[in-house]
Amino acid sequence: MTTRLPLPAAHSAFRDDEPVVQSHPLLPDARPLLFGQRDQWNLNGVVERPVNQYAANYRVSFAGLSPAWNLRAREMVMIWLNPRHPAVLAAGVHLKPQPREPRTTALRAGTMRTLAGWAETEGLPADLSRWDVEDFHRYIDAQRQRLTLSSVNEHVVVIKALHEFGPALACGGLPADPWPGRPASHVLGIRDTGELTTPVIPPETWFPLVRSAWTYIDVFGPDILRALALWQGLQATARTYDTAELTPLVTAWLADPQHRVPVRPAAAGDPAAAAVNWSVLTTMIGATNNVFNTGNPAGRHRRSLVLDAVAAGRTQPGLLNDLTEVTRPDGTRGPWHHCLHPLQLWFEAVALRNACYIFVAALSMMRDSEIRQITHDSVVQHYGSPAVVSTKRKRDPGLPARHWWIIEPAATAIFTASQLSLHPNLAFGRVRDGGDDEGFASQYAIDSFIRRVNTYRRYSGLPVIPDGRITPHMFRRTMSMLTRDHPGSEIALGIQLKHVTTRALANRATQGYANAAPAWARHLDDALSTTQFQRLQDLYDAHRRGESVGYGPAADRIRDTFDSVIRASEQAQHGDARVEYDLLRKARISIRFGKLNHCTLDEANPVGAKCLENTVVPAGHYGPLVDRCQPARCGNSLFGPEHVPAWRIEEQNLLTLLDIPKIAPCRKTALRRELDDVRAVLRKVT
Numbered sequence: 001m002t003t004r005l006p007l008p009a010a011h012s013a014f015r016d017d018e019p020v021v022q023s024h025p026l027l028p029d030a031r032p033l034l035f036g037q038r039d040q041w042n043l044n045g046v047v048e049r050p051v052n053q054y055a056a057n058y059r060v061s062f063a064g065l066s067p068a069w070n071l072r073a074r075e076m077v078m079i080w081l082n083p084r085h086p087a088v089l090a091a092g093v094h095l096k097p098q099p100r101e102p103r104t105t106a107l108r109a110g111t112m113r114t115l116a117g118w119a120e121t122e123g124l125p126a127d128l129s130r131w132d133v134e135d136f137h138r139y140i141d142a143q144r145q146r147l148t149l150s151s152v153n154e155h156v157v158v159i160k161a162l163h164e165f166g167p168a169l170a171c172g173g174l175p176a177d178p179w180p181g182r183p184a185s186h187v188l189g190i191r192d193t194g195e196l197t198t199p200v201i202p203p204e205t206w207f208p209l210v211r212s213a214w215t216y217i218d219v220f221g222p223d224i225l226r227a228l229a230l231w232q233g234l235q236a237t238a239r240t241y242d243t244a245e246l247t248p249l250v251t252a253w254l255a256d257p258q259h260r261v262p263v264r265p266a267a268a269g270d271p272a273a274a275a276v277n278w279s280v281l282t283t284m285i286g287a288t289n290n291v292f293n294t295g296n297p298a299g300r301h302r303r304s305l306v307l308d309a310v311a312a313g314r315t316q317p318g319l320l321n322d323l324t325e326v327t328r329p330d331g332t333r334g335p336w337h338h339c340l341h342p343l344q345l346w347f348e349a350v351a352l353r354n355a356c357y358i359f360v361a362a363l364s365m366m367r368d369s370e371i372r373q374i375t376h377d378s379v380v381q382h383y384g385s386p387a388v389v390s391t392k393r394k395r396d397p398g399l400p401a402r403h404w405w406i407i408e409p410a411a412t413a414i415f416t417a418s419q420l421s422l423h424p425n426l427a428f429g430r431v432r433d434g435g436d437d438e439g440f441a442s443q444y445a446i447d448s449f450i451r452r453v454n455t456y457r458r459y460s461g462l463p464v465i466p467d468g469r470i471t472p473h474m475f476r477r478t479m480s481m482l483t484r485d486h487p488g489s490e491i492a493l494g495i496q497l498k499h500v501t502t503r504a505l506a507n508r509a510t511q512g513y514a515n516a517a518p519a520w521a522r523h524l525d526d527a528l529s530t531t532q533f534q535r536l537q538d539l540y541d542a543h544r545r546g547e548s549v550g551y552g553p554a555a556d557r558i559r560d561t562f563d564s565v566i567r568a569s570e571q572a573q574h575g576d577a578r579v580e581y582d583l584l585r586k587a588r589i590s591i592r593f594g595k596l597n598h599c600t601l602d603e604a605n606p607v608g609a610k611c612l613e614n615t616v617v618p619a620g621h622y623g624p625l626v627d628r629c630q631p632a633r634c635g636n637s638l639f640g641p642e643h644v645p646a647w648r649i650e651e652q653n654l655l656t657l658l659d660i661p662k663i664a665p666c667r668k669t670a671l672r673r674e675l676d677d678v679r680a681v682l683r684k685v686t
Contacts, residue, residue: 013087051372068126091168156184208463216355354449356417368472632677
């Protein structure tokens with residue numbers, strides 16, 4: 001029953017029978033909340049709540065507030081939820097049309113409760129117009145003593161809103177802003193540097209974490225899913241037998257040589273009977289009775305039959321006898337799990353679900369809320385590549401469906417999670433009956449997986465994952481940084497991160513995601529150098545086989561260098577492939593691989609580089625200016641056999657455009673100039 005506090009004398013612009021939620025889409029069959037409800041507005045079941053949000057975050061509490069503060073808090077939340085409400089506009093308050101998220105309004109209502117409690121302690125009146133500016137300064141100073149700056153910022157926002165919303169508040173707001181002309185963050189000395197504050201995951205944590213997640217999915221996952229299917233099947237077929245049927249049932253089961261008794265690891269000195277998992281064995285036999293009751297002779301006799309089989313060595317550790325073997329830290333080989341009984345099976349199912357979440361978060365660049373909204377059968381083909389469909393929530397009240405391109409292993413992770421999930425719709429949900437439908441908190445899933453890996457690595461052989469706080473958003477930030485050096489990465493990142501601007505370029509937020517991190521700098525430089533040398537090594541091997549490495553003046557220089565390496569290797573005693581590759585690396589050939597040509601510009605001697613002619617090179621820049629590349633005219637261009645099809649297609653495209661009858665003369669002249677360049681390249685390669 002809703003508690004009704006006495007109404008203050010002031011009359012609100014909002015009616016008591018008016019729905020609270022007017023700017024958010026309502027759920028089907030939602031029971032509307034009314035402004036007159038004075039104790040709590042429970043938005044669960046009224047608007048859609050993100051899967052990764054707790055139900056408590058969608059409850060706005062006004063209980064315990066005085067009548068004036070209660071009305072003021074309800075009005076403030078009403079305005080945040082409905083910024084374009086007719087009563088708000090009529091009061092002359094013009095806000096941005098985007099309504100606040102329900103969880104934000106719940107937090108700010110809690111902030112108002114804190115402010116009201118502080119005012120009561122300080123003996124301040126409910127009429128805010130009677131407060132001095134110094135009162136608000138004292139309040140913020142008090143919050144600084146107990147909260148972080150980001151949390152105190154919300155208190156400043158609420159106080160400023162009390163002034164901004166003042167004309168629409170029945171009891172009146174603040175007659176003046178305590179910090180006029182200063183944003184809330186500037187009041188606290190928080191300056192926007194334009195840099196993303198989310199840290200990257202250190203490489204020493206990233207690699208073992210992602211590798212362990214994939215090992216769980218690819219190596220351990222089939223065993224876990226097989227054991228789950230076996231256990232669920234056994235439970236479904238088990239039934240209650242008459243007492244006279246139990247001994248023949250046990251005897252018949254033991255007569256099958258394929259059947260083995262499930263045992264736990266026995267402690268030193270424990271009798272064999274203590275190792276047998278009698279409850280699991282009962283279900284495996286197909287019964288729900290107390291088959292091996294030690295309180296009667298028949299039960300003890302059935303136990304003795306089982307113990308004879310145990311003495312003969314017919315045992316298995318848990319539900320499965322053929323778990324995948326791995327190499328353990330001590331160098332031995334053995335099953336990845338010591339004993340997969342039902343309780344341990346549930347722990348491992350949770351760990352597998354968590355591994356799937358971590359792997360998708362690491363490799364898809366999806367937000368936590370978007371991953372948690374993935375449904376069954378959501379992996380589709382999108383423009384010829386695998387993609388996952390989910391709901392985009394951030395700053396988009398329409399909740400549109402969006403596609404995120406993913407790799408095949410990520411699709412496998414989603415499919416595995418979907419097999420585990422007992423939720424009717426969500427791929428990432430609870431893995432056993434009981435509890436709420438969503439089943440887990442994302443942060444807890446990460447922490448729990450790391451603990452599981454580190455605790456049981458003596459069996460699983462997984463690498464140690466260093467301690468440290470890893471949040472869901474850090475995966476998105478780290479993968480963005482890792483992909484930034486690929487060609488076209490800014491636009492590609494913008495598409496994947498959903499930050500593309502109207503001019504098809506990545507905005508500042510996208511660039512912030514991709515900013516390099518010092519912890520990764522050396523690793524990425526080494527990886528880039530290794531990849532470049534591998535491609536150079538492939539060219540060298542092709543030259544050794546007598547194949548063409550490319551065309552153009554730069555190709556002649558590359559061939560001369562390769563020949564000098566071959567001669568030096570032949571002169572070396574006991575020269576082999578390793579010696580040749582060492583000499584090739586010492587030759588320090590400058591080459592950058594591209595889609596239309598390879599650039600052999602030498603930074604130490606850039607003479608003749610067309611991209612550097614008649615231009616001002618930015619301070620600190622080394623190498624070619626890729627956006628000014630003129631492949632057909634530059635002596636540093638090397639055209640490989642793999643480039644020829646692209647140039648032939650470009651020739652055909654230009655000829656097609658020149659055949660258009662009404663093309664402008666200036667445009668036709670430009671196209672002919674481009675065609676001359678293309679044909680100059682094709683002459684070189686033929």
